[in-house]
Amino acid sequence: MIKCGNHSINFETPLVMGILNITPDSFFDGGNYTNEKAILKRAEEILSEDADIIDIGAFSTRPGANDVSEVEEYCRLAPAVKSIRNEFPQAILSIDTFRSSIAKKIVNEFGACIINDISGGTLDDEMFHAVGELKVPYIMMHIKGTPQSMQQNPYYDDLIAEIKKFFTERIGKLSMYGVKDVILDPGFGFGKTLEHNYEILARLIEFSDLNLPILAGLSRKSMIYKYLGGTPDTSLNGTTALNMISLENGASILRVHDVKEAVECVRLHEMIKSQQYSFL
Template sequence: MKNFKTKIMGIINANEDSFFKNSRFYGSNAVLKIEHMISDGADIIDLGGVSSRPGSIAVSWEEELNRVKPIIDLIYDEKLYEKVKFSLDSYQPKVLDYALNRGFSIVNDITGLENDEVCKIASKYNAQVVIMHMQNNPENMQKSPEYDDVIKEIDTFFNQRIKKAKNFGINNIVLDVGIGFGKNLQHNLLLLKKLEHFKHFGYELLIGASRKSMINLVIESTIEERLPGTLAIHLESIKNGASIIRCHDVKEHYQAIKIQEAINNVEIL
């Protein structure tokens, strides 16, 4: 199986209701934060204009574009896309089209290419696509999620969506099992433990568990207190096959990953 270089995807949110308030930025403040993330070791910046936390309600594409457009324009004007790759966390075709036309190169789709129009736009720009698994939708996904076999069902989902992507000419694919998206604690832990299973597809695996509520279900903690748990999950994910880590705390992840790599690469005398 192919091994991929570990990459850090830093999170920037342009909406008031993202679950972690320290990830919310606007206009020039967002650009300043992006520049800090780049210097801290980010390889990718993932911009989002709509919350996908449990219970969140979707907004119109016009509202979403209104939120992310000023940041996309500044990224484009300052040519920041020449320093790192930019990803848009969206499943709205018109919003994605705007971003991909202005320096963005990754579509991070929590619906896993459900919409054919998203497929067409990704193909048009030859964009990399993150196919994420989610049971139901953000508004109701955490209301007693159930699976007969969570590994098998997500494997089947990936198989179907990879075929769909290829039918639209999309070949640059990343898979995301969707930690916390229609999964209970047991599902999340099992997916993390068995993550290596999904390497058989031959694509990069992305994990994003940054400060998520599953940490609180293991040990009671506020969102602000969950960095240690986040690092534990993400380091274990890398060990089990993940190569893209989506996180709020880039500097801390960079240090932790470099230490992990140093231990793995040391020569035994």
């Protein structure tokens, strides 16, 4: 269980995190949610389809994405978070940012949020200190390089061991700042080849010995359509298939564009588990 403000979040049943990209250039839905009406409509849709968390991002981190200044990121995020807080005060929000300054401003102005850091603290040395100070949950993602460089021939001697080492070392650093509510994200597509991504998924259960919740962010990613053919728009079926495998292999959170389908995936997985247990 982790605490986020007045919310206690447990992982007895896997959770669904709905994506709300308020960016003009995200790989799937960039430009769809850039005004208050569209943002609130999307937030309402995410919640009405039974997502547990809304993940709000204002900086596209797709491979080769353009840089966004701190000022611009804040100017996109602040009005969106304010509107959602006013309209849906009980919603659990996650802020997708690697900047400690953004994390501090948003939490101090609008209340406790999960901080979802695609860099695991590697792009801002002050992030761990900020999260400790704010006393909010932290999603630590593994990345190799930066969004601009990460897909330039990523190489590992031992993929899973190196990611686990990254997590172990950085969990230790986080603990020095009193951060205990940590969620791990192996970073599908962030400094990994297509084969690396499928190896991580096949071996996801191996991260369970770190004794922290695991987030799987597979939604409509290139690992699906580069293998099957198609585009992000045609990758919902592949996403659902991989989400079910990630649940089977120990995922505690599914981060998705398509909430209804992910919630159904969780429900079906729980039904299968209940039947398995009934025969023990």
